[in-house]
Amino acid sequence: MKRAIIVINAYTKRGSELNQPRRLQEELASLGVEAEIVRNSPAVLRAEADFAIYLDKDKYAARALERRMRMFNSAAAIETCDDKMLTHLALAGFPMPETISSLLCYTPEAATSADLLGEAEARLGYPMIVKENFGSLGAQVYLAEDRRELEELSERLKLRPYLYQKFIAESRGRDVRAICVGGDVVCAMKRTSPDFRSNLSLGGKGEIFEPTEEIRSLCARVCAAIGLDYCGIDLLFGKEGMLVCEVNSNAFFGGIEAVTGVNVAATYARYIFHEVYGSAPRK
Ligand SMILES: Nc1ncnc2c1ncn2[C@@H]1O[C@H](COP(=O)(O)OP(=O)(O)O)[C@@H](O)[C@H]1O
Ligand SMILES: [Mg+2]
Structure with missing residues (x-):
């Protein structure tokens, strides 16, 4: 059995x-x-x-x-993807928005480091993405329009790990979600939203999207670098090509199955069968 x-x-x-x-x-x-x-x-x-x-x-x-x-997935791959800063570090050299890590703080009365705020402001500009390392469904992703908002957000998040990231303005409210099994893109959708975040949970709408060669090869390299059997990769439209936004090791597939008509569960099950038992399933 x-x-x-x-x-x-x-x-x-x-x-x-x-x-x-x-x-x-x-x-x-x-x-x-x-x-x-x-x-x-x-x-x-x-x-x-x-x-x-x-x-x-x-x-x-x-x-x-x-x-x-x-x-x-493997325990290491899950851990790397769960933490957006660890993902960023694991993908050094990949096209990604410029990112600066917050600094560990365990002193609630301390003000956010002026060096950190100054560096973020100088290198990333406004509006600026501020993101908690642990978050999903867009709920822990924020946009700071100016220094005052940056300071407020930083103060609020200070005791948790978070990051500052360049806002990719060309990609405001739109991105591509690609589902990968064994390094292959099995389906993809373009998501568009009135919000700056394109998550379906925040009102984003998905439409079927034919992954380009650029996306296929980028996703294959991401899966190999992190060691993922299965994932959903969010990609932003950058000026000079696609950028990796984040990698979800436990990406939900219900939404994208409905949009694309691809049976992701069946594809993943067949992949797993082959990996574990060393032969293709009989049907
Ligand atoms: N650097 C960025 N520039 C532009 N849009 C971004 C950026 N980072 C995130 N977003 C938008 O916010 C959404 C949610 O961010 P993401 O990092 O995927 O977090 P979550 O895990 O909550 O989905 C993305 O799908 C994208 O639409
Ligand atoms: Mg996402």
Whole structure:
């Protein structure tokens, strides 16, 4: 019997978070793999399975589980993508918006470093993107229009890791989301929004987008550099070509499946089958 576990967050209450694991479970079942959906817990570390699809972001449990079985994605890749500054550092040399890391602060009464603010202002200009290292659905991404807003945001975020980033004005409210499996772009959509962030969760609209050779090769290189089996890459339209905005190791695929008609779950399940069992699935 071929067995797998699909690990989800221990505490999540959002029913929508069950769509993704259920779709993967279904597709694996059609390939003869019995996959159990489990909430993260100490018992998960004792599970007997050929592999895990890890849809949580708990990096500690991921590392522990990886001692016992092949993980999709690997614990290291999940950790790198979860933290936007770590992603940026892992992709040194790639086309990306210029980025400056905040400085670790554990002194609440201290003012934000004037050196840091001065450097960000001089190198990145306004409006400037300010982003928390840990965030999703656009909710922890901000735009500072001037020095006062930059100072306010910096003060508010001071005790958390965050970054300053050049605002790619040509790409305001639009980007490309590409879903990759094994380094190949399996589908892509262009997202457009009245907001400066193009996330569908904030009112962005997706339309099918034929990935160019430039996008395919950039995405393949990103996947190889971080060691990703599966991901969603956000790409910005820069003056001189596409720029990597961020990489989501646990990208939701429901929205993009609806827009593009591509069965992402089936593609990913077949890829995993081949990786684990060394042969192509029979159907
Ligand atoms: N440097 C930037 N320049 C222009 N737009 C950006 C920039 N960074 C992010 N955005 C916009 O904000 C959205 C959300 O940012 P992203 O880094 O993808 O965070 P999240 O994980 O919350 O989706 C992007 O899809 C893009 O539309
Ligand atoms: Mg994003």
